[in-house]
Amino acid sequence: MPAALFGRLVAAAGPTWHSYTRHEFVLRLARGDLPEAAFRRYLVQDYLFLLHFARAWGLAVYKSDTLAEMRRAQAIVAATLDVEIGLHVEYCRGWGLTEAQMAAEPEAMETVAYTRFVLDRGLAGDRLDLEIALAPCIVGYAEIARERMADPDTKRDGNPYREWLDMYAGDEYQSLARDAAMALDEQFARRGGEGRVPALAALFKTASRLEADFWQMGLNANRN
Amino acid sequence: MPAALFGRLVAAAGPTWHSYTRHEFVLRLARGDLPEAAFRRYLVQDYLFLLHFARAWGLAVYKSDTLAEMRRAQAIVAATLDVEIGLHVEYCRGWGLTEAQMAAEPEAMETVAYTRFVLDRGLAGDRLDLEIALAPCIVGYAEIARERMADPDTKRDGNPYREWLDMYAGDEYQSLARDAAMALDEQFARRGGEGRVPALAALFKTASRLEADFWQMGLNANRN
Amino acid sequence: MPAALFGRLVAAAGPTWHSYTRHEFVLRLARGDLPEAAFRRYLVQDYLFLLHFARAWGLAVYKSDTLAEMRRAQAIVAATLDVEIGLHVEYCRGWGLTEAQMAAEPEAMETVAYTRFVLDRGLAGDRLDLEIALAPCIVGYAEIARERMADPDTKRDGNPYREWLDMYAGDEYQSLARDAAMALDEQFARRGGEGRVPALAALFKTASRLEADFWQMGLNANRN
Amino acid sequence: MPAALFGRLVAAAGPTWHSYTRHEFVLRLARGDLPEAAFRRYLVQDYLFLLHFARAWGLAVYKSDTLAEMRRAQAIVAATLDVEIGLHVEYCRGWGLTEAQMAAEPEAMETVAYTRFVLDRGLAGDRLDLEIALAPCIVGYAEIARERMADPDTKRDGNPYREWLDMYAGDEYQSLARDAAMALDEQFARRGGEGRVPALAALFKTASRLEADFWQMGLNANRN
Numbered sequence: 057m058p059a060a061l062f063g064r065l066v067a068a069a070g071p072t073w074h075s076y077t078r079h080e081f082v083l084r085l086a087r088g089d090l091p092e093a094a095f096r097r098y099l100v101q102d103y104l105f106l107l108h109f110a111r112a113w114g115l116a117v118y119k120s121d122t123l124a125e126m127r128r129a130q131a132i133v134a135a136t137l138d139v140e141i142g143l144h145v146e147y148c149r150g151w152g153l154t155e156a157q158m159a160a161e162p163e164a165m166e167t168v169a170y171t172r173f174v175l176d177r178g179l180a181g182d183r184l185d186l187e188i189a190l191a192p193c194i195v196g197y198a199e200i201a202r203e204r205m206a207d208p209d210t211k212r213d214g215n216p217y218r219e220w221l222d223m224y225a226g227d228e229y230q231s232l233a234r235d236a237a238m239a240l241d242e243q244f245a246r247r248g249g250e251g252r253v254p255a256l257a258a259l260f261k262t263a264s265r266l267e268a269d270f271w272q273m274g275l276n277a278n279r280n
Numbered sequence: 281m282p283a284a285l286f287g288r289l290v291a292a293a294g295p296t297w298h299s300y301t302r303h304e305f306v307l308r309l310a311r312g313d314l315p316e317a318a319f320r321r322y323l324v325q326d327y328l329f330l331l332h333f334a335r336a337w338g339l340a341v342y343k344s345d346t347l348a349e350m351r352r353a354q355a356i357v358a359a360t361l362d363v364e365i366g367l368h369v370e371y372c373r374g375w376g377l378t379e380a381q382m383a384a385e386p387e388a389m390e391t392v393a394y395t396r397f398v399l400d401r402g403l404a405g406d407r408l409d410l411e412i413a414l415a416p417c418i419v420g421y422a423e424i425a426r427e428r429m430a431d432p433d434t435k436r437d438g439n440p441y442r443e444w445l446d447m448y449a450g451d452e453y454q455s456l457a458r459d460a461a462m463a464l465d466e467q468f469a470r471r472g473g474e475g476r477v478p479a480l481a482a483l484f485k486t487a488s489r490l491e492a493d494f495w496q497m498g499l500n501a502n503r504n
Numbered sequence: 505m506p507a508a509l510f511g512r513l514v515a516a517a518g519p520t521w522h523s524y525t526r527h528e529f530v531l532r533l534a535r536g537d538l539p540e541a542a543f544r545r546y547l548v549q550d551y552l553f554l555l556h557f558a559r560a561w562g563l564a565v566y567k568s569d570t571l572a573e574m575r576r577a578q579a580i581v582a583a584t585l586d587v588e589i590g591l592h593v594e595y596c597r598g599w600g601l602t603e604a605q606m607a608a609e610p611e612a613m614e615t616v617a618y619t620r621f622v623l624d625r626g627l628a629g630d631r632l633d634l635e636i637a638l639a640p641c642i643v644g645y646a647e648i649a650r651e652r653m654a655d656p657d658t659k660r661d662g663n664p665y666r667e668w669l670d671m672y673a674g675d676e677y678q679s680l681a682r683d684a685a686m687a688l689d690e691q692f693a694r695r696g697g698e699g700r701v702p703a704l705a706a707l708f709k710t711a712s713r714l715e716a717d718f719w720q721m722g723l724n725a726n727r728n
Numbered sequence: 729m730p731a732a733l734f735g736r737l738v739a740a741a742g743p744t745w746h747s748y749t750r751h752e753f754v755l756r757l758a759r760g761d762l763p764e765a766a767f768r769r770y771l772v773q774d775y776l777f778l779l780h781f782a783r784a785w786g787l788a789v790y791k792s793d794t795l796a797e798m799r800r801a802q803a804i805v806a807a808t809l810d811v812e813i814g815l816h817v818e819y820c821r822g823w824g825l826t827e828a829q830m831a832a833e834p835e836a837m838e839t840v841a842y843t844r845f846v847l848d849r850g851l852a853g854d855r856l857d858l859e860i861a862l863a864p865c866i867v868g869y870a871e872i873a874r875e876r877m878a879d880p881d882t883k884r885d886g887n888p889y890r891e892w893l894d895m896y897a898g899d900e901y902q903s904l905a906r907d908a909a910m911a912l913d914e915q916f917a918r919r920g921g922e923g924r925v926p927a928l929a930a931l932f933k934t935a936s937r938l939e940a941d942f943w944q945m946g947l948n949a950n951r952n
Contacts, residue, residue, distance in 0.1 A: 110789065110798055111628075117786025117805055118847075119404045121479065123813070123831075126782055130809050133789055133802050141795070159795075163710075165617045165717050172620030175790075179627050180343050180559075182406040249473010255345065262611075269613050334574055335852075338565025341558065341581055342623075347589070347607075350558055354585050357565055357578050365571070383571075387934075389941050393837045396844030399566075403851050404783075486835075493837050567852050569927065628791050630854040697921010703793065 059237030061244045061256075062195060065188065068257035069264050076192065076264045077200050081271035086204040088215035095217065097277030099148050101167045101270070103158040106144060108171035110136040112178060112190060119183040121246075128239065147219070166273035170266040177259060184243045188256050191240060192264040198233030201225035283461030285468045285480075286419060289412065292481035293488050300416065300488045301424050305495035310428035312439035319441065321501030323372050325391045325494070327382040330368060332395035334360040336402060336414060343407040345470075352463065371443070390497035394490040401483060408467045412480050415464060416488040422457030425449035507685030509692045509704075510643060513636065516705035517712050524640065524712045525648050529719035534652040536663035543665065545725030547596050549615045549718070551606040554592060556619035558584040560626060560638060567631040569694075576687065595667070614721035618714040625707060632691045636704050639688060640712040646681030649673035731909030733916045733928075734867060737860065740929035741936050748864065748936045749872050753943035758876035760887035767889065769949030771820050773839045773942070775830040778816060780843035782808040784850060784862060791855040793918075800911065819891070838945035842938040849931060856915045860928050863912060864936040870905030873897035 066073050081098070084090035113136065116129035145155045178186030201224030204210050212218065223229060248256075290297050305322070308314035337360065340353035369379045402410030425448030428434050436442065447453060472480075514521050529546070532538035561584065564577035593603045626634030649672030652658050660666065671677060696704075738745050753770070756762040785808065788801035817827045850858030873896030876882050884890065895901060920928075 107795065107798070110802075111792065112790075114786045114789025114792075114798070114801065114805075118783045118790065120783065120786075123779065123809070126779070126786070127809055129786065130782075130802075130805050133786075134806055137795070137799055137802050162713075165613060165714070168621050168714065169613045169617040172624045173616050175624045175627075176620045179403070179623075180406070182404070182409065185406065245475050246479065247476055249475055251469050251473055252471055255470065265610075266613070266616065331571065331574070334578075335566045335568065338562045338568075338574070338577065338581075341562025342560075342566065344559065344562075347555065347585070350555070350562070351585055353562065354558075354578075354581050357562075358582055361571070361575055361578050386937075389837060389841045389938070392845050392938065393841040396848045397840050399848045399851075400844045403847075489834075490837070490840065627851070628854070630852070630857065633854065693923050694927065695924055697923055699917050699921055700919055703918065 059195075059234070059241055061240045061248075062191060062237040064253065065191070065257055065260040068253075069261040072261050072264050072268070076268035076271070077196055077203065079268050079271040081275050082200055082204065083209075085217045086207060086210040086215075086221065088211035088217060090217060091278040092216075094274045094276075094278045096151055096153065097164075098271075098274035099144075099151060099153060100158045100161050101164050101273065103141075103144055103148065103155075104161065104163050104167050105171060105270075106136060106141050108175065109190075109193070110141075112171075112174055112186065115175065115178050116183060116186055119178070119186060121183075125183070164273050166266070166269045170263070170270055173263065173266055177263075181259075182247060184240070184247045184252075184256070185259060187236070187240060187243060188260050189263045191236065191260065192267045194236045195233045196264070196267060197224045198230050202230065283419075283458070283465055285464045285472075286415060286461040288477065289415070289481055289484040292477075293485040296485050296488050296492070300492040300495070301420055301427065303492050303495040305499050306424055306428065307433075309441045310431060310434040310439075310445065312435035312441060314441060315502040316440070318498045318500075318502045320375055320377065321388075322495075322498035323368075323375060323377060324382045324385050325388050325497065327365070327368055327372065327379075328385065328387050328391050329395060329494075330360060330365050332399065333414075333417070334365075336395075336398055336410065339399065339402050340407055340410055343402070343410060345407075349407070388497050390490070390493045394487070394494055397487065397490055401487075405483075406471060408464075408471045408476075408480070409483060411460070411464060411467060412484050413487045415460065415484065416491045418460045419457045420488070420491060421448045422454050426454065507643075507682070507689055509688045509696075510639060510685040512701065513639070513705055513708040516701075517709040520709050520712050520716070524716040524719070525644055525651065527716055527719040529723050530648055530652065531657075533665045534655060534658040534663075534669065536659035536665060538665065539726040540664075542722045542724075542726045544599055544601065545612075546719075546722035547592075547599060547601060548606045548609050549612050549721065551589070551592055551596065551603075552609065552611050552615050553619060553718075554584060554589050556623065557638075557641070558589075560619075560622055560634065563623065563626050564631060564634055567626070567634060569631075573631070612721050614714070614717045618711070618718055621711065621714055625711075629707075630695060632688070632695045632700075632704070633707060635684070635688060635691060636708050637711045639684065639708065640715045642684045643681045644712070644715060645672045646678050650678065731867075731906070731913055733912045733920075734863060734909040736925065737863070737929055737932040740925075741933040744933050744936050744940070748940035748943070749868055749875065751940050751943040753947050754872055754876065755881075757889045758879060758882040758887075758893065760883035760889060762889060763950040764888070766946045766948075766950045768823055768825065769836075770943075770946035771816075771823060771825060772830045772833050773836050773945065775813070775816055775820065775827075776833065776835050776839050777843060777942075778808060778813050780847065781862075781865070782813075784843075784846055784858065787847065787850050788855055788858055791850070791858060793855075797855070836945050838938070838941045842935070842942055845935065845938055849935075853931075854919060856912070856919045856924075856928070857931060859908070859912060859915060860932050861935045863908065863932065864939045866908045867905045868936070868939060869896045870902050874902065 081090065081094065085095070110133055113129050113132040117126050117133065120126040120129060145158075148155075148158065174186070174189040177189040201221050204221055205225045210221070215221075244252075305314065305318065309319070334357055337353050337356040341350050341357065344350040344353060369382075372379075372382065398410070398413040401413040425445050428445055429449040434445070439445075468476075529538065529542065533543070558581055561577050561580040565574050565581065568574040568577060593606075596603075596606065622634070622637040625637040649669050652669055653673040658669070663669075692700075753762065753766065757767070782805055785801050785804040789798050789805065792798040792801060817830075820827075820830065846858070846861040849861040873893050876893055877897040882893070887893075916924075
């Protein structure tokens with residue numbers, strides 16, 4: 057069974073969804089002609105993003121109603137702090153970026169906007185609001201990588217960004233994203249109802265728009 | 281039209297609801313034979329309670345989705361800080377209690393338990409959770425006063441607590457409580473759904489139980 | 505006595521402070537040659553900003569330690585919801601903008617970034633953090649208007665933005681801003697210490713940068 | 729070097745500190761004559777307490793300023809959810825209590841009061857406030873077990889509660905508690921100052937009082 061709520065949110069977001077998942081940044085990354093400056097800008101800001109992503113899942117631990125919910129949120133905090141940030145730092149080292157450099161970089165306005173929007177929704181709303189604000193990121197990345205790997209225009213050999221695509225198209229990440237989408241249904245059953253759909257759809261759409269702005273911030277690096 | 285959600289929550293709370301609204305403290309207050317020490321203990325702790333009640337509605341301003349929601353919450357903060365606390369202080373002066381005395385009194389465990397439970401629910405959940413945690417207080421006091429004023433056992437003349445009953449049985453408070461109950465329906469339509477009812481009912485029941493404990497704390501003063 | 509902490513924060517912000525208070529948007533507004541499209545863009549986003557500004561002060565009510573602190577925060581919530589938003593709506597009507605239009609406009613990324621940054625700092629930190637994140641706005645606007653009214657290059661007659669300058673240079677707003685700056689010292693005495701200064705200075709600087717981005721967002725309207 | 733701030737807080741708490749760390753519940757547990765009903769009541773409520781303890785450290789992840797702070801909080805969430813709750817459940821099984829039984833038990837008012845007080849302080853204040861509200865629990869348990877194991881009146885052989893004392897007097901827990909006390913100094917250097925000491929001392933004292941009430945709740949089980 058596909059994740060029902062996630063599908064409805066994507067449908068309700070209309071063209072905003074593809075403006076994010078098929079953003080020029082992504083298409084050029086897949087074709088291998090994304091300017092290196094754009095990718096490096098993205099990598100640095102994504103490091104700063106991950107710190108707030110971990111904070112958001114820490115908040116989800118606080119906002120849990122059940123031990124199972126707490127454990128799911130805690131697993132994501134642990135994966136982010138103990139694994140992902142480490143992998144990201146190692147990957148960035150291959151691009152000549154040290155962790156100290158990235159930590160010293162000011163946050164781009166686009167990074168501030170998306171991360172703090174998520175945290176505010178998470179605090180003002182309940183855990184369902186929080187998870188829906190995070191869904192364009194978690195579930196969206198899986199769709200982005202899957203679509204691009206299925207696209208004949210994607211450059212497989214000699215693409216400097218191939219490792220990035222492989223990571224998010226890989227089984228491990230795809231399965232994590234599927235679980236995150238399914239969890240929305242579980243929460244919607246327990247905390248939702250049709251009355252919430254319009255507000256949740258608006259939230260999902262804004263978060264998707266802010267994610268598209270995040271790609272654009274990467275692209276803009278090339279113009280400076 | 282009666283407030284639909286509030287009625288369901290009361291029904292779901294079972295005997296817990298009357299253990300609060302028909303608590304011995306309330307019945308004796310109405311009959312006029314509540315020990316003065318019990319009432320004074322209640323008055324002091326109710327002063328401390330009001331400070332956190334104002335904080336809770338400040339939180340509701342933060343948790344608002346619309347300007348109308350913000351204004352409703354702000355009106356309650358204003359009424360509490362600018363009017364109610366003043367009236368309470370004045371009323372307590374009649375019982376020989378100064379504001380400085382009350383502010384210096386340590387919070388009873390019962391006061392801590394109910395106020396912080398409300399605030400935590402309000403922060404971990406959404407505004408509907410917050411308002412439901414507050415409903416036993418706001419709407420319950422109106423029901424308590426109305427029931428007692430309709431009870432032939434209530435002592436009308438020479439009851440030292442008559443003014444208290446009159447205040448909560450009065451049109452102004454009854455109307456405020458009715459609005460609060462109606463607001464739950466409006467929020468439930470926008471943020472609710474049947475799936476949320478069991479959790480909301482459990483929340484309402486716990487809050488009612490903590491309110492019953494608050495009365496008991498008053499009564500216990502007499503035993504010390 | 506000048507507000508001591510505020511002065512230190514401004515000094516520590518270095519050129520970032522004037523990049524905000526003497527932003528091209530402000531200088532052109534004072535000279536009267538700011539493009540109308542830029543000012544209208546600003547007015548609409550400032551309306552959306554005010555909603556979150558009210559939420560931030562609602563949060564400050566929740567975060568208060570004393571009745572006096574609560575009352576100060578509540579007065580600002582009340583002024584914002586009952587007076588300022590009304591004045592803003594009326595003022596915008598003069599520029600041909602209805603409240604419904606403004607409420608329907610999507611938030612600019614710059615609006616999201618500054619408002620949610622403030623709210624997140626306010627929630628993750630304490631009330632001193634919250635007030636310092638808000639200080640560039642509240643106290644900064646007073647300095648901006650005062651400086652511009654003292655500048656011989658400012659166009660006094662026939663400047664379409666004169667009313668805006670008069671409002672923020674006026675006694676009422678200047679006094680409100682002075683109180684806000686003084687309140688930082690009171691809070692710093694009670695909740696601060698030298699150890700906090702570097703983090704508070706970094707917070708103030710980021711908030712000032714996001715305010716500069718807000719002016720830039722107005723200017724950019726003209727380029728589209 | 730001993731933990732400086734913790735020592736000051738204990739000194740400022742006066743007799744309240746020992747009313748908690750040398751509560752009759754603890755002394756009788758050490759002598760082995762604590763009624764079994766009291767201990768069982770404590771075990772069940774301590775299970776419910778641990779759920780909110782994990783939530784509090786999830787909140788600390790959200791409230792972190794640095795990656796190191798996040799990792800320390802995350803390690804405690806992980807230890808609580810992945811290890812401690814499991815050990816507690818296993819230990820309780822030895823006393824004939826299943827996890828399902830404990831999860832179904834209503835929270836005692838004392839449990840609500842202490843846990844929600846901590847969470848509210850953590851949300852209204854900053855991370856230093858949060859950690860100080862938790863310190864009587866984390867650091868206090870280490871002091872309690874150490875003192876009792878050094879007390880000649882403590883029954884070592886045939887004491888049904890010996891395992892409990894050993895766990896908290898053991899190197900692993902003692903070291904965890906020492907780290908928690910040291911962390912207060914690190915945070916105080918970065919977020920504190922003398923001005924905060926009176927409020928932090930009041931917070932610590934209230935938390936200690938609520939911990940004493942928690943022991944009393946255990947003892948009271950025997951009276952029912």
